[in-house]
Amino acid sequence: MKSRIKHWTLGIAGIFCCWSALGADAAVRIGSKNFTESIVLAEMLRLDAQRHGLGIEHRRAMGGSAILWKALLEGGIDAYPEYTGTLRRELLSDLPQNAGQAELAEALRKRGIGIGAPLGFDDSYALGVSQELASRLQLHALSDLRAHAELRFGLSNEFMNRGDGWPGLIAAYGYAPDSVKAMDHGLAYRALASGAVDVIDLYTTDAEIRNYRIVVLDDDRHYFPSYQAVWLYRLDAAQRTPLLEASLQDLAGGVSLQAMQQMNAAVMLDKRGESEVAGDFLGMRGSVQDSEGLWQRLWRHTLEHLRLVGISLGAALLLGLPIGIVAARLQRLGQVILAATAVLQTIPSLAMFVFLIPLLGIGAKPAIAALFLYSLLPIVRNTLSGLASIPAPLRESAASLGLPYRVQLLRIELPLAARTIIGGVGTAAVIDVGTATLGALIGAGGYGEPILTGIRLGSVPVILEGAVPAALLALLVLAFFEGIERLLTPRGLRLPARQ
Amino acid sequence: MVPIQFSVENVSKRYGTGTALKDVSLRFEAGTATALIGTSGSGKSTLLRMLIGLDWPDSGQVLVDNKPLLPAERLLLRRRVGYVTQDGGLFPHLSARDNLALLPRYLGWDASRIDARAGELARQMQLPEETLRRFPGELSGGQRQRVAVMRALMTDPDALLLDEPLGALDPVVRFDLQEQLRQVFATIACTVVLVTHDIAEAAFLATRLVLLRHGEVVQDGTPQDFFSRPADKFVRRFVSARRELPQAQPR
Numbered sequence: 001m002k003s004r005i006k007h008w009t010l011g012i013a014g015i016f017c018c019w020s021a022l023g024a025d026a027a028v029r030i031g032s033k034n035f036t037e038s039i040v041l042a043e044m045l046r047l048d049a050q051r052h053g054l055g056i057e058h059r060r061a062m063g064g065s066a067i068l069w070k071a072l073l074e075g076g077i078d079a080y081p082e083y084t085g086t087l088r089r090e091l092l093s094d095l096p097q098n099a100g101q102a103e104l105a106e107a108l109r110k111r112g113i114g115i116g117a118p119l120g121f122d123d124s125y126a127l128g129v130s131q132e133l134a135s136r137l138q139l140h141a142l143s144d145l146r147a148h149a150e151l152r153f154g155l156s157n158e159f160m161n162r163g164d165g166w167p168g169l170i171a172a173y174g175y176a177p178d179s180v181k182a183m184d185h186g187l188a189y190r191a192l193a194s195g196a197v198d199v200i201d202l203y204t205t206d207a208e209i210r211n212y213r214i215v216v217l218d219d220d221r222h223y224f225p226s227y228q229a230v231w232l233y234r235l236d237a238a239q240r241t242p243l244l245e246a247s248l249q250d251l252a253g254g255v256s257l258q259a260m261q262q263m264n265a266a267v268m269l270d271k272r273g274e275s276e277v278a279g280d281f282l283g284m285r286g287s288v289q290d291s292e293g294l295w296q297r298l299w300r301h302t303l304e305h306l307r308l309v310g311i312s313l314g315a316a317l318l319l320g321l322p323i324g325i326v327a328a329r330l331q332r333l334g335q336v337i338l339a340a341t342a343v344l345q346t347i348p349s350l351a352m353f354v355f356l357i358p359l360l361g362i363g364a365k366p367a368i369a370a371l372f373l374y375s376l377l378p379i380v381r382n383t384l385s386g387l388a389s390i391p392a393p394l395r396e397s398a399a400s401l402g403l404p405y406r407v408q409l410l411r412i413e414l415p416l417a418a419r420t421i422i423g424g425v426g427t428a429a430v431i432d433v434g435t436a437t438l439g440a441l442i443g444a445g446g447y448g449e450p451i452l453t454g455i456r457l458g459s460v461p462v463i464l465e466g467a468v469p470a471a472l473l474a475l476l477v478l479a480f481f482e483g484i485e486r487l488l489t490p491r492g493l494r495l496p497a498r499q
Numbered sequence: 500m501v502p503i504q505f506s507v508e509n510v511s512k513r514y515g516t517g518t519a520l521k522d523v524s525l526r527f528e529a530g531t532a533t534a535l536i537g538t539s540g541s542g543k544s545t546l547l548r549m550l551i552g553l554d555w556p557d558s559g560q561v562l563v564d565n566k567p568l569l570p571a572e573r574l575l576l577r578r579r580v581g582y583v584t585q586d587g588g589l590f591p592h593l594s595a596r597d598n599l600a601l602l603p604r605y606l607g608w609d610a611s612r613i614d615a616r617a618g619e620l621a622r623q624m625q626l627p628e629e630t631l632r633r634f635p636g637e638l639s640g641g642q643r644q645r646v647a648v649m650r651a652l653m654t655d656p657d658a659l660l661l662d663e664p665l666g667a668l669d670p671v672v673r674f675d676l677q678e679q680l681r682q683v684f685a686t687i688a689c690t691v692v693l694v695t696h697d698i699a700e701a702a703f704l705a706t707r708l709v710l711l712r713h714g715e716v717v718q719d720g721t722p723q724d725f726f727s728r729p730a731d732k733f734v735r736r737f738v739s740a741r742r743e744l745p746q747a748q749p750r
Contacts, residue, residue, distance in 0.1 A: 396553060397588025401602050402577030411601065415592045490592030492634030 027055065028237060028244055031068050031077040031362070031443065034061040035185065035456060036267045036274065037123065037205055037260060041081040041229065043278035048250050051284070054243040059443035060274075061452055062362055064158045065090060067354070067442065072232060073111060076361030078244070079233035083123055085225040087115075087232075089164030114238055116231035117252035121260045123205045124227045125165065126216045133198060134215040141220040142173055145199065153177050154197030156185035164225060165201070172223040186456045189214075203227075205257060207265035229255070255281075268457060297450075298469060304364075304445035305473065308436040312368045313429055316375035320428075321421070323376070324383025325409065334384055341377040349374075349438045357442065367439030367446075374435055375428035382424025386417030419489050426481030433474045437466065447473070502529035502690045503564060503579065503658040505550050510559035512545055512714075519545040520556070521714040532684050532691040534701035536737075537711035543694045544662050546711070550692065551577050551660065578602065581651025581689075585663040587643045589635040595646045596631040599653050606654065613653075620649040623686075624679055641672035648683070658690040665700065677703055698725065698738055710734060 028049070032042035039060050046056045059077060062068055069091050071077045084104070088095060092107050099107075108115050129139055129151075137148060145151060159165040160182045169175070183191060188200040189208045202209065202216070209216060231248050238245040259281065266277045327334030347355075349370060356366035390413060398412045414421070440448025447466040454463030505527040512519040519542045527533050527550075535543040548554040549561050552573040561568045563576060582588075589598050599620075600613045608616075621628045624645040635643055644664060651659060664680070665673045681704055684691055695701050701708050702722035710718045710725070718730040729735040 393584060393586055393588055394590065397582075397584060397590070400551065400553060400577055400580075400582040400584075400588070402574050402580075403602065403605055404574060407605055412590055412592075416590070492590075492592045492594065492636060 028079075028241055029057045029059060029077050031059045031062045031071055031080040033065065033068055033080070034063055034441075034452060035203075036207075036264050037203070038081050039274045040260075040263050040267065040278050041119070041255075043275045044251060044255075044282060045079070045081075045231070045247055047275065047279055047282055047284060049243060049247040051282075052243045052247055054241065054247065056244075059363065060449070061440070061456065062443040063441050065162070067357065067362070070357055071362045072113065072234065074358060074361060075234065076357070076363065078237035078241075079231055079248070081119075081229060082232045083227035083229055084118075085124065085164055085227035086162075087230075088225060089168075090162050093163055108232070109235070112235050114233050114235045116233065116248045119229040119231070119251060120253045120255045121205065121257040122226055122228050123203045123260070124219075125159065125224045126202055126204055126219065127169075127199055128192075128202045128209065128214040128216050129199050130192060131213045131215055139215065139217060141218040142169075142223070143220050144217070145177075146174055149176055149178050151177060151198040152179040152181070152196075153199045154181050154183050154188050154191045155201050156188060157182050158185070159201040169223055172221055184455060186458055190458060205260045205264055207261060207268040210261075210265065211269055229260075271457070271459065294465070298465070301445065301447050301449060301466065302469060302473070304449075305433070305436055305447050305470070308364060308367055308371060308439055308444060308446055309429065309432040309477075312371035312436075313375055313425070313432055315368075315372050316379055316428060317425060320376050320379030321383055324380045324421075325387065327380060327384045328387035338377075338381060338384065341380050344373045345377045347373075349435050350441065353438070353442045362443045364439070364444045366442055367436065367444035371432045371436055371439075375432055378424040378427040378431070379421075380424075382420050382427070383417065386420030386424075387413055389420070390416050415490050416493070419485055419493065422481060422485045422488060426478065426485070429477045429481060430474050433470060433477055437470050501657060502688055504529040504690065505658070505692070506562045506565070507546065507549065507556070508560050508562065510546075510549065510556035510561065512542070512549075512554065512556050518542075518714045522559070523711075523714070523716055524559075525709060525716065525719070527690055527692055529690055530688055531707060532693070532705040533707045533709060534693045534695055534705035535709050535711060536695060536698055536701045537717075538696060538737075540713075541711040542714040543711050547660055547662055547692060547694050550658075551580050551582060578606070578654070579657045581648075581653075581656040581659045583644075583647050583651050583659075583661045583664045585666040587635070587647035589643055589647055589650070591635050594632055594634050595638065598635070598646060599631070599650050601650075603653055616653055617649065620652055623683065624649055639672075640668050641676060644668065644676060645679075648680070652683070652687070655687075656689055658692070659684075659687070661691070661693045663694055663696070666695070673700075680704055699741075710737065 030042050030045060032038040042058050042060070046058045049056045062071065062077075065082070065086050068077070068080045068082070072080060082091075087104065087108075088097075088099070092104070095103065095107055105115050127142060127145070133139065137144070139145065155166055160180075166180075181197060185201075188197070188202075189212050191197045192200050192214070193212050202214070204216065208214070231251070233244065233248060238248075263277050263281060266272045267274055323337055327337045352370040352373065353366055356369050360366040360369055394416070395413075398408045403411070436444075436446050437448035437451055439446055440452045447470040450462050450466035451470075454460065454466065506525065508524050509522050510520055510524075511522055517540070523542075523546065525546075535546060537543045545554055549556060552561075552568055552570065568576065589595070593601070596617060599617050603613050603616070617631060618628055621631065626642060626645045626649070630638065630642060631646075635646070638646065648664065665676055668676065677700055684704060691705070693701065693705055698708070702725075706721065708718075708720065708722055708725055709716060712733060718725060718734050725734065725738055729738055
């Protein structure tokens with residue numbers, strides 16, 4: 001009995017150790033948004049700092065502006081590349097429209113954020129149509145679209161919802177289109193090429209403009225603000241790490257629109273790695289090891305994925321099992337507990353991640369916390385129903401022996417419920433393996449990373465690099481828990497009943 | 500090893516709309532064997548369960564050795580009492596031996612002491628010792644009930660409570676087990692309370708019979724009293740509700 005308690009204590013201690021180890025990473029952590037340009041810019045900073053001897057951890061493709069901004073404010077990351085237009089319209093929307101550069105810097109300083117000098121190019125929003133459509137309908141400027149309500153718009157999710165995007169554009173140009181669809185920006189070009197949509201939003205530095213022969217419509221009412229690329233960084237981090245500030249200054253003013261377009265094209269069209277492209281730009285040709293080999297990468301993603309699933313599942317087991325036992329004992333409380341865990345289950349995973357970022361920052365921690373919460377329901381529910389389904393005569397027989405509740409539970413009730421409980425843990429594990437792929441949205445790594453990258457690059461092989469192992473892992477986990485169930489189900493329970 | 504004396508004083512119990520027990524007072528003297536008999540729903544099982552706190556009366560009280568039974572004392576009392584139910588109550592995930600060992604192991608017995616006691620009881624119950632390695636699912640109904648009785652006897656209880664222990668067995672097995680139970684009762688000194696609906700079995704195993712109907716005691720006496728001086732028409736019917744063999748037809 002005592003040794004069993006000791007094992008539990010060790011298990012809990014182990015989980016806390018892993019948990020705290022997650023926080024102990026590189027000294028400076030930067031992030032990038034989930035598109036190529038942002039990743040290339042961040043890689044540029046990382047490589048430049050490396051030259052100066054500063055190790056930087058780069059969390060790639062963490063999400064949209066809102067997630068990066070929040071992570072920066074809360075210290076989850078120390079810096080990320082942003083655009084002035086986004087700052088003015090979206091992130092600091094309380095600033096007056098005509099506020100100058102100094103006021104912008106001052107507003108940021110109050111939040112503990114510094115802004116670097118412009119990098120040298122302007123990545124503005126724009127709308128684009130296919131060359132064929134432009135010549136057929138004589139489309140040159142944004143105001144030309146007003147006369148064609150039949151055109152189908154395919155807009156990125158972020159553009160649809162942000163203040164400096166679609167809502168303002170409708171008001172400025174008086175559009176009333178029949179069809180507006182929200183889609184991933186990476187998919188929009190292909191939707192346009194296939195004729196599924198007619199108009200898409202794009203960035204002026206997008207590599208695909210050339211490749212897909214797209215006409216960028218002129219902003220004749222000057223609705224879109226200037227989107228100069230700048231670095232945002234935490235002032236405390238810059239103070240702590242002067243090398244970071246030095247690198248930020250290195251990069252200012254050196255990146256032209258053409259250079260950026262070329263770098264984007266090199267990644268998107270020539271399928272070269274972001275690090276390699278950024279390294280070339282910095283003149284570090286050949287010295288940059290962009291990617292580990294396929295197997296190394298796969299191994300890293302597997303470890304990251306297993307860590308996400310393992311820690312969250314372990315914690316859910318340690319907490320869910322006792323909760324299920326208590327719920328089985330106190331029936332009314334049990335109903336409340338079950339309802340609460342069921343409500344947790346209904347929260348969409350992306351929303352859950354966003355809720356958890358203020359509490360736990362970004363990266364593996366919030367992902368593990370979310371997976372932990374999702375795992376609770378199957379474990380609690382199966383523990384409860386496994387214990388509740390023990391036939392009344394057996395339960396009474398257990399009570400009549402005069403054994404204390406603890407012994408009854410460990411020697412009689414839990415073994416009788418083992419099969420159902422293990423089934424619940426298996427269900428939780430399979431859900432975890434699937435849901436953990438979404439963790440890549442907040443920089444948690446794992447198999448979701450190649451999936452997101454593949455969507456961004458429009459590369460099915462890269463998507464499969466994440467999707468196939470994730471599916472295999474789910475099958476493996478399923479088989480594993482079936483094995484465990486067979487192993488842990490007492491032999492006496494596997495016998496066919498004899499009359 | 501001091502046999503327990505149980506008594507109930509004015510106990511009543513209701514289940515939903517039905518009455519299980521109505522103002523019943525009884526004493527079970529230490530070291531005696533009593534059979535509670537009656538039709539189903541007479542309240543005899545409820546009364547038995549109350550003696551070890553598996554059920555509590557709505558009113559009235561249960562006394563153990565003349566002291567009121569308190570919820571906090573239930574576990575200690577149950578360790579002194581062997582309890583056997585109709586289906587045996589053996590745990591299917593444990594072998595017969597592990598079923599026997601549950602309480603002794605908790606009480607700190609070592610394996611050799613448990614095995615010695617189990618072997619002794621197996622001989623007494625005429626159960627081959629290798630049967631103990633099997634799981635309940637691998638045992639016949641009669642073997643299961645023998646193991647259940649052995650489990651109740653493992654720690655030399657001060658009382659033995661049996662709730663229709665032979666109710667689910669076929670007549671031949673039942674006949675043999677009645678004989679073995681009688682021998683067991685004869686060799687131990689503990690207080691025995693047996694619930695059965697079979698008056699012949701009750702008369703065979705106990706020296707005192709208590710007949711219950713609708714939660715009330717109808718007659719309380721020796722088996723001879725029941726047959727020679729039934730208290731009322733119901734008792735007479737209960738005593739004589741047996742089929743005679745049909746007379747052979749003359750050819």
